[in-house]
Amino acid sequence: MKIVIAPDSFKECLSAQEVATHIAIGIRKIIPNAEIFEIPISDGGEGVLEALINGVGGRRISVSAMDPLMRQLKAEYGILKDGKTAVIEMAKASGLELLKEHEKNPLISTTFGTGQLIKDALNKGCNKIIIGIGGSATNDGGAGMVRALGATFLDDNGEEIPEGGGSLERLKSIDLSNFDKRIQNCEVIVACDVSNPLTGANGASMVYGGQKGGSKQDLEFLDSNLAHYANKIKATLNIDVSEIPGAGAAGGTGAGLMAFLNGKLVNGIELILQTIKIEEFIKQADLVFTGEGKIDGQTLHGKTISGIAAMAKKHEVPVIVLTGKIGEGIEEIYNIGVSAVFSIVNQPMDLKEAINQAPVLIQDCTKNVMSAIMCFNKD
Missing domain, CATH: 3.90.1510.10 (Glycerate kinase, domain 2)
Structure with a gap:
């Protein structure tokens, strides 16, 4: 299974590369031999x-x-x-x-x-x-x-x-x-x-x-x-x-x-995606993971997730979004190429605790997502 991991940073928490690394760890707990491409992304700001x-x-x-x-x-x-x-x-x-x-x-x-x-x-x-x-x-x-x-x-x-x-x-x-x-x-x-x-x-x-x-x-x-x-x-x-x-x-x-x-x-985001030629990886992938610290209605306007989703949609590759917080106005996100959105926070906790536990939360969330996907890919 070929999987592209292309997240933005979780601001004031983890860099885009760190997020990608922890997603990869979660994937390999379910599919040890997955072919993974870690490609940290930025929408033009930090990263x-x-x-x-x-x-x-x-x-x-x-x-x-x-x-x-x-x-x-x-x-x-x-x-x-x-x-x-x-x-x-x-x-x-x-x-x-x-x-x-x-x-x-x-x-x-x-x-x-x-x-x-x-x-x-x-x-x-x-x-x-x-x-x-x-x-x-x-x-x-x-x-x-x-x-x-x-x-x-x-x-x-x-x-x-x-x-x-x-x-x-x-x-x-x-x-x-x-x-x-x-x-x-x-x-x-x-x-x-x-x-x-x-x-x-x-x-x-x-x-x-x-x-x-x-x-x-x-x-x-x-x-x-x-x-x-x-x-x-x-x-x-x-x-x-x-x-x-x-x-x-x-x-x-x-x-x-x-x-x-x-x-x-x-x-x-368009500049970054074109410069690093990420489309060459996405069009060969079976699945794409992306994400950022918070998603809301602004995510649809020039942010990392919208750019990744549009490119994946072009090649009919499903996109999973991981985030620390789901805000308001994300309903349209499913129309731009996102298949599913998951918050990594799995129980009530304050921001400081969520930031401290972010690596483990990302790994566990990814593992659960991959377990569900593999239920439908037993062949």
Whole structure:
């Protein structure tokens, strides 16, 4: 029996590779000789580095960079086997998971470290950059990233404004005279799984700023600041990022990448699936396992499960979804190619307990699913 295991990560719990490993263990408890292909996936956020390095081949690079609060850390990115394509996961330097709960503050958090990773990739001769922009702790419109590449953001007095989205209201002008010119000859592809505009009710601040530590008052202030930032970008570059779908991704980093780096936003899951050529495995499979930490109505819109299911449906391969939590609005999931959905939680337990027991829960759930399947495949 050929089985493809292609899950996303269970956020704040297990990486996509760890999830795949535990599913494989569960399968082999029932079918020891199963032919299993573990292919960890990302929809463009956390896990894009792991997915592409594992799927295509390449090497990991560790460099010193600044975290969202401008503290030094070691951050990782990858260079694919062609030696010219860098894979940067924004969350590695500018991610929410780098901060403790009391440290989350979108008024001061910055994307500067992500810019440092881009610069290091340019220094190593890369002329193509794939950047996954999920999981950020920031709301600065990518201004910090652009600064790390040589731009200067000035106030009325010609002084540099501080880092963070809270300072953008003071922005008077953007000086690009020292901006890294190598960007002009670099293809920048932005893996993104959201289509939010930069500002407004569905914009970066109002939709995502709260989870990054912003109060209601902060969010309104940050939204106004990003609108001001968009005006300054238009005055400087003659590019209007205010209404472009996806510009609001990662606290407006989508806008910064499009405006200053000529970044092209693409659907994250489609990019990953095409790059690693997973369809070649799926079309030969008898069964596909996928999953993520939580599924709900949003799962149908550009997430890992929807991408995997659509591809499997094309080849009439059944898809089993494992998840930690089943939310509302998943009824339509069965119309996109999913055969069945199972929660790994097998009894009442709090989140902390579920996270601690996740490896065993995944193995046990998989084992039970495979036992049921094998009841109908005794021949």
